[in-house]
Amino acid sequence: MSELRDFVMPSLGADMDAGTLLEWRVKPGDRVSKGDIVAVIETDKAAVEIECFMTGAVERLIAEKGTKISVGTPMMQVRVEGDTSAKPVGQQVLQPTPTPVVAKEVAPPTPTPAATIEAGGVRASPAAKRRARALNVSLATLKGSGQDGAITIEDVEKAGRAPRRDMRGAIAALMERSKREIPHYYLAHDIDMTNALAWLEALNERVDVSERMIPAALFLKAVAVAARAVTAMNGSYAGDRFEPSANVHLGVAVSLREGGLLVPAIHDVDKKTPREVMSALSDVVERARRGMLRGSELTDATLTVTNLGEAGADTVYGVIFPPQVAIVGLGRVTERPAAVEGKVAVRSFVTATVAADHRASDGHLGARFLAAIERALQAPEAL
Amino acid sequence: MNDLRRIIVEAIADVAPEIEGSALSDDAPLRDQVDLDSMDWLRVIVKVHERTGVNIPERDYRKLVTLSAFVTYLQGAQKTES
Known part of the structure; x- marks a missing residue:
């Protein structure tokens, strides 16, 4: 007995309403178990690895990389086997705690996914890129002050020093x-x-x-x-x-x-x-x-x-x-x-x-x- | 001497990227110049070990107060080992 279920964008805190899909870690046909990391999303300030909360086989990926997805919106479909009488998907992990989670807001953006985004046309010197990695600054969020809008080391350092209001x-x-x-x-x-x-x-x-x-x-x-x-x-x-x-x-x-x-x-x-x-x-x-x-x-x-x-x-x-x-x-x-x-x-x-x-x-x-x-x-x- | 200094500064900069390596003073206590907790410090020690082969026992940490003291310590240790 199997059933097709939606894996939805989870909430990592009461005040999170959406996340941007940075990366899929699974593809159709993959077996997934509860706790497996299936995707990386970026919230306002943090990149977070999202864990699966069901066991089965990935049927279809719905969400596209780079898009912003509201909490509760289906991201993929999973064919779940065995006992399907459990709580509807999305309810189990979506509200692990009724509190706002400080951590999800405070993490700096990750350098790794940022690098893939940056491949799409951000101009920055290798030194500025290195500095950005070291300081956990995402180049995609910076406006360059160098020639032709290129991002300079100074731009990166300024961003690295900016107070994190969020x-x-x-x-x-x-x-x-x-x-x-x-x-x-x-x-x-x-x-x-x-x-x-x-x-x-x-x-x-x-x-x-x-x-x-x-x-x-x-x-x-x-x-x-x-x-x-x-x-x-x-x-x-x-x-x-x-x-x-x-x-x-x-x-x-x-x-x-x-x-x-x-x-x-x-x-x-x-x-x-x-x-x-x-x-x-x-x-x-x-x-x-x-x-x-x-x-x-x-x-x-x-x-x-x-x-x-x-x-x-x-x-x-x-x-x-x-x-x-x-x-x-x-x-x-x-x-x-x-x-x-x-x-x-x-x-x-x-x-x-x-x-x-x-x-x-x-x-x-x-x-x-x-x-x-x-x-x-x-x-x-x-x- | 300059090589060892560079290795130490690079190890610290790896752990504490916000510092400018060149801005580190040789004779002021490292602790006053860089915010390193014990996990950070251990990572510095591991990196220095990887680069120099010098295994610094914990009881010698107190000898590594300044950058120049750290360099002197490594020079001494390399001499003893070779």
């Missing part, structure tokens, strides 16, 4: 909503990192440079382990109730060099080894900065972590990303005097914080959550 606006709207709707409570806890860092350094000594791990990978895994133990921090709050999530998809705040931030999700962090977390983190940071994230990464985080790293402040209290119910903040690791077995010793500490939704949990659970993160970090070899 990104600021998206962050503003989401954070404003968070602070208006979510009663945050805040807890902080200093965690002794001396042993974990020594373990990490010894590990990094043994492996190739390209295999080294940074403390962030350990932090993320520890947070995921804690989220499994204290489930009230991991999930979403919608329709006046908290829904815990069965998966631990950690949103990772990635600051962009030109300002603003993206919060892509790393999936199933609790099931990954620290090394797998490290390579996922490295991959997602790289793609966030290039502006090539997947639709699901922008919509399905269940808990967010903001890690200021070495150059940051000692303590950070985050603002929850609705509809999530908590955000973990990790400051920089510093050496501090500590009482150890009756003596003062110098140890490495990180201050871990949680900002949590008081509608979903109480401070007692928040404290248990931080204690679980601490416990996990005391036994890094078990992570």
